[in-house]
Amino acid sequence: MLDFLLYLPEVFTPWNFLILVLGTVGGLILGATPGLSPTMAVALLIPFTFHMEPATGLILLGAAYTATVAGGAVSAILLAIPGAPANIATTLDGHPLAKQGKATAALHYCFLSSFVGGVIGVLVLIFFTPTLSGWALGFGPSHLFWVAILGVTVIGSLGSGSVVKGLFAGFVGLWVSTIGYDPVLGVERFAYSDHLAGGVNIIAALVGLFAIPQVLSMLTPDVLPGGVKKFAMESQSLLTSIGDTLRAWKALLIGSVVGVFVGLIPGAGGQIAGLVAYDQTKKMSPNKARFGHGEPAGVIAAESANNAMVGPSLVPLLTLSVPGSPTAAVLLGGLLIHGLFPGPALFTEHADVVWTFIDSLLVGQLLMVIFGVAISRYSRFVMDIPEFYMAAAITVLAVFGTFSVQNSFSDVFVMMTLGVVMYFASKIGFSPSPVVLGIILGPIAESNFLQGQMIATVGEGVPSYFLGGTLNIVLISCCVGSIGYSIYGEFKAKQSEKKNRVSAASEEEAGHVG
């Protein structure tokens, strides 16, 4: 249980620590830039980690994940544009605070509460993961097959606007993963072009699906830049901010607890964590009326929740290959390219790598608050960078990142094609996360399915091997449950939308009569 202390010094080796600092500072800057999501930032960084030691590479990705989520609050507070979906709730009170001339204070609250939430989240990761991975020891091929399918259905159903579209995207991802060589027979499948001969590289898929749609969106903005009002930064002592944050201990506690629980639910993500924590804090606060008008507790609850979610979102990822958020799904790709397969073996065969990574998340929280507070006053300059410069830079980075993995232009073509197709697909309501997860989990699902088939044919038969047994039934129930819950949620949302429309129409009619 205390293995994390054993590997803590590894974080402080000069190279690892330098990468941690660079990842944190870079993540804060990327997070503060409107339009750059943590998922895309981590996806763009994965090719760089390919040339590093596994532990160092994961330190970079973990630092970027933590810092981009916290950095996203900067544009949420100063511009009312959330840097990432996880910061939507921060905008509600953060921006009114900035309007009242308390921008520095709001940024201090955000980084301090992110620190508290983040530390609690990583502690949950440290103490929960080995226990869960112990359970995963008893998993056979049929269970691992269902776990892979569960990952796709959970992200597809809970993480998307429409259940059917999410599942469709997830299964397209699974199909894409079958391009290339069959894992058992070695037969080449669906390689219609030379570019597809070796299958679809995970990095090409990650970069293409997350970065290119964002580039194309940046090139087609709805409004001209320069129309958003920016605020001067007042001077506020950090000690005063620490005092204010600690006085709002209830918001900190609610945010952290909600963040931890939402993080543990596969597919939920920081957006839900922030909004639920904000809502609960508002309900329990004696100053309900001040929420939405610059209440510090609103910022503190939202930010502690979205950072508390980061650690727990890695618990199902490291133990069962089921990511807790879209960014965790991208991190799964980062693990796999270093030959690290989630599960119990990860903590025995690669204990040094995985514990150094987890420890770096803990140390990263401290660096995040230090650099966050220091950088926040200058971060408004980052936000002045026009989107077309960002788009040009991301395009070039995406090409170099993808090319550098195998020195192959085929990967670059695949990356660009997937990205452009995803851009158009996103216009009609599809999201990239299920596709990516399908591509990542596809080989795990297929190889375990084929292995299970071989075991089953000499034993109890395929249907009873895959559908029988307590664990199989539990996993299948989880798949069905996540789909059913999402369908119910979608149905309820449509009902309330219809109700709102009817009441708005009747109010309008009454107004006309009056």
Place this chain on the structure above:
Amino acid sequence: MLANRLISIGGLLLAAVLISLGTNVEYGQEAYQFPNVLGYCLVIFGLTLLVFDGDLSGWLKDTGNFLWRWLFDVVGANDPSRWPDVVRLIPAFVVILAYLYLADIVGLYTMSFLTFFSITVIYTPHRPRSKTLLKNLVIAALFISVIYLIFAVMLQLQSPQAWLL
């Protein structure tokens, strides 16, 4: 003016067809050397005709103005009649396709520089002036220098053999 432009464009197309016929041959490529030289000469004549008789500079200016209106003039006013995103992205797709196809012929870093510069020039919301063009050139050069330092120097990336860097 229109007739002159059409004639010069027709001449250019004819030259292109002749060059294409002379280069896509399976055997005896040497025998086509002289006709190909004649074809390239025809291209030069066609271009000259277009510049002087067809008022190429005025035409490019008109086209540029049209493209600017087409891409940006109605953006920002929340005008529902603005061009759909797909149309506005056509220049980006052309630039990206050229980038991917020419990177291993012209040079990865050179094409990256040109792509960065083209995107910033095409998608800047203001009409480019010589000052902004220079600014974009400097930013593109700085960015590609950083990329070169990271990938070629630090990560020792082997870029494809090409005419330029």
